[in-house]
Amino acid sequence: MRCHRSCRIADAHPEPVTILALDGRHTLLDLTSSTCREVARSHIDYLHNMGVAASTSFSVVQDRKLAALFGAHHHEPRLLSYRRLTRCLRVVELFSNRSALLELRSRQENLRARQASLLDLSETFAAARCEFIEFVTAHHARIAALLDSDAVAAVQGEKVFSDALTDSEVWRLVAACKPRLDERGVFAIDLRHEAGSMLLWLRREVVIGRIWRGDPKQTLHPSANGHVSPRASFETYVEQLSGTSSPWQSHSIDLAMAMKHACAQILVGHYARRAQEEAERANRLKTEFLTNVTHELRTLLHSIFGFSDAIFERGAAIAPERQKQYLQVIRSSGQRLLALIDDLLELAKLESGATSPRDGCVATIPRAAN
Numbered sequence: 468m469r470c471h472r473s474c475r476i477a478d479a480h481p482e483p484v485t486i487l488a489l490d491g492r493h494t495l496l497d498l499t500s501s502t503c504r505e506v507a508r509s510h511i512d513y514l515h516n517m518g519v520a521a522s523t524s525f526s527v528v529q530d531r532k533l534a535a536l537f538g539a540h541h542h543e544p545r546l547l548s549y550r551r552l553t554r555c556l557r558v559v560e561l562f563s564n565r566s567a568l569l570e571l572r573s574r575q576e577n578l579r580a581r582q583a584s585l586l587d588l589s590e591t592f593a594a595a596r597c598e599f600i601e602f603v604t605a606h607h608a609r610i611a612a613l614l615d616s617d618a619v620a621a622v623q624g625e626k627v628f629s630d631a632l633t634d635s636e637v638w639r640l641v642a643a644c645k646p647r648l649d650e651r652g653v654f655a656i657d658l659r660h661e662a663g664s665m666l667l668w669l670r671r672e673v674v675i676g677r678i679w680r681g682d683p684k685q686t687l688h689p690s691a692n693g694h695v696s697p698r699a700s701f702e703t704y705v706e707q708l709s710g711t712s713s714p715w716q717s718h719s720i721d722l723a724m725a726m727k728h729a730c731a732q733i734l735v736g737h738y739a740r741r742a743q744e745e746a747e748r749a750n751r752l753k754t755e756f757l758t759n760v761t762h763e764l765r766t767l768l769h770s771i772f773g774f775s776d777a778i779f780e781r782g783a784a785i786a787p788e789r790q791k792q793y794l795q796v797i798r799s800s801g802q803r804l805l806a807l808i809d810d811l812l813e814l815a816k817l818e819s820g821a822t823s824p825r826d827g828c829v830a831t832i833p834r835a836a837n
Contacts, residue, residue, distance in 0.1 A: 473556065476506060476522045478544035479514040514540075521545040523552075525559040527566070535562065578718050581613055585722060588613070589729040596737060599664055599730065600626045613726065614654065614719045616668035623664040631669060641665055652712030654720070656727040658734065666730075668723065670712040763807060770800040 486496060514522055517540065524538035537559055547555075588609060592602045600623040603610060607630050611619045618631035622641055627634045640653060652670035774793040778785065785793070 473552065474506070474510075474522075474524045474526075475547060475552075476510070476514065477546040479511055479520045479522070480544070518542070523547050523555070525555065527559065527563050529566070529570070534566065537562075574718070581718075581722055582725075584609060584613060585726055585729070588726070589733065592730065593733045593736065596740070598626075599623050599658065599734065600628050603666065604628045610666075610726075611668065613722055614668045614715070615670075615713075616654075617671045618669040620667040620669060621665065637667075640667060654715055654723060656723055658727065658730055666727075672709060673712050674709045760807070760811065764804070767800045767804045767807070771797050771804070 486498075488496065514520070519540040520543050521541040522538065524536060526533060526537075527535040537555070539555075588606060591606065595602060595605075597605075600621050603619065603621040607619050607628070611617065611630075618629065620629035620632055620637045620640065621627075622637060627637050629637050632640070641655075652672065653667055655665055655667045658664040658666070774797050778790055778793055
């Protein structure tokens with residue numbers, strides 16, 4: 468917020484006076500900061516229409532918009548004294564500083580509230596242990612409010628979410644908008660720890676009506692004295708400005724980058740926990756596999772020893788056909804045992820990285836005959 472220089476008109480009916488340089492030359496003078504500079508003719512016309520002869524005004528501008536206007540008028544020509552001028556400037560300065568302080572406090576409170584919301588979102592995402600796009604889908608309203616945006620969109624791999632756009636529109640935005648600030652209302656961040664993932668904040672188009680005193684496409688109609696009065700020339704002309712959105716403030720950009728880093732850290736934690744869970748699951752499967760293999764090995768060995776002992780101890784008492792069946796069982800169990808041992812050796816090579824899996828190379832556990 469800043470205070471403009473004062474605009475002082477001591478006499479609205481002045482006689483023009485030529486200002487000459489000290490050397491007598493007709494050189495151009497910069498009277499921007501001078502109280503003796505000529506004001507616009509339209510300003511004089513306004514004072515005539517108001518029926519005043521003297522005017523002093525002070526303006527306070529905030530974010531390129533007029534925040535306050537202090538003015539005083541008199542029906543007779545009057546030159547404001549230096550003492551009164553400094554007092555007026557002091558009042559305007561106090562107002563400007565006070566307004567700036569209140570605005571700063573308001574922005575700080577707003578920023579603290581958004582930071583608290585960001586922290587809560589981060590903790591929610593960390594506790595949810597869900598996919599990034601699932602988190603955005605569940606909390607899109609809070610994520611949009613974080614940056615004062617009208618909507619959000621997110622992509623993760625082939626998955627798309629948006630509360631305002633279709634999937635095809637989101638993909639066109641992703642293709643055209645790299646992670647950057649866009650004056651047309653798009654702010655995008657990519658999550659490098661999540662391949663093919665992007666979060667976009669969207670703002671709607673803002674149509675601004677700029678008011679002009681007179682349509683520039685129309686012909687001017689000067690008065691009898693040759694002057695063009697803004698009130699007498701032609702009606703008010705409103706120019707529609709479109710194609711832009713509300714600008715992204717610096718604190719909004721900082722919040723977006725903070726959310727990016729927070730999500731990246733959370734995703735790293737998710738991947739670490741997922742890897743740990745996969746390792747624990749693999750260890751459980753390995754333990755179960757070894758338990759089953761041990762049981763199958765014992766079953767096959769018992770089958771071989773049992774039938775071989777029967778033939779050795781009662782060979783003469785067993786009919787030839789029966790002995791042949793026993794031998795077939797021993798042979799079949801031995802073949803199954805050999806296949807199981809080959810599968811175990813192949814599995815050991817895969818685990819050590821000495822070989823790679825081949826199509827159809829699957830370890831199976833045979834079931835031995837009773």
